[in-house]
Amino acid sequence: MKLNCIVLENSIIQQKIMEKKVNYHPNLELSGVYNNALEANRHIKNSNVDLMFLDVDMPLISGFDFLESIEDPPATILMSNNADYAVKAFEYNISYYLLKPITSISFNIAVRKVLKHHNLIYPKNGEGEFVLLKSNLKKVKVVLRDIIWVKAIGDYVKIVTDKQNFVVQFTMKRFEKMLPDDKFLRIHKSYIVNLRSVDQFNGRNVEINGNSLPLSRSKKELLENKLMFS
Known part of the structure; x- marks a missing residue:
């Protein structure tokens, strides 16, 4: 909608x-x-x-x-x-x-x-904010705090959550604008992460649930600052 x-x-x-x-x-x-x-x-x-x-x-x-x-x-x-x-x-x-x-x-x-x-992005029943997205010709509700990371796939994005994954037709830049910047960070041209899901990181990678995601050098200091105050 x-x-x-x-x-x-x-x-x-x-x-x-x-x-x-x-x-x-x-x-x-x-x-x-x-x-x-x-x-x-x-x-x-x-x-x-x-x-x-x-x-x-x-x-x-x-x-x-x-x-x-x-x-x-x-x-x-x-x-x-x-x-x-x-x-x-x-x-x-x-x-x-x-x-x-x-x-x-x-x-x-x-x-x-x-x-x-207008109930497009809003808190409900304690779940927290969510968005309604179209995936596989169906409308799906994705709770923002459940998103672990987002990966760019051309004109699509893959949304990885703690329950299931979704592929939706969105550019990374457009999807990034929908997410609260105090809770999410684009760590690489192809990845956005939920700050609360980050386990550890170094100068090259971010570790989340045993997965290693690439970290742009220009985002290392910003990630460190956001994690400190998130």
Whole structure:
């Protein structure tokens, strides 16, 4: 399942940036980009919009006024160059407030919060956060804390868990963005590991459950620091 999104943004440059970020995210589907509030409102009325990225600094009508004009607004992530709007923004029951320039980290944090609300990534019955993925033509639930490591296989990834393994169609880069970076680390171009599963490591390899995985030299210090605080 993907969230159906629209972007309402005054700047053409920012439109392109947001379009790229949304299209790259595995749980988002972009259905429209607008710089006109009237057209965006028409889209919301006639389509099922799950998430709106809304620029506060719109011409003619501000993002705040636009939100007030919508009878049943979708989940909204407000965007602005002005940090002073942040307090006012949350009076409108928004999901998140993004300060421009929008980094990939802040974008993913904002989207992650919305995904939890939509039950795409969320804790349930004490199991912890999980994702729903398609493997062998079936939807499977993968609890994040059960993932031991992930291996890149071309345009697919192999997810190794303590119960079973899954092969899903995802690039490594896309899958990496779905994982919390305080619990997982990409130790090599072909491997992501769950930090709590690491038994030991040296300058070349990471040992997990008797398996030796390659460790890039550039990631050794980062791995050591993350293990110290994980």
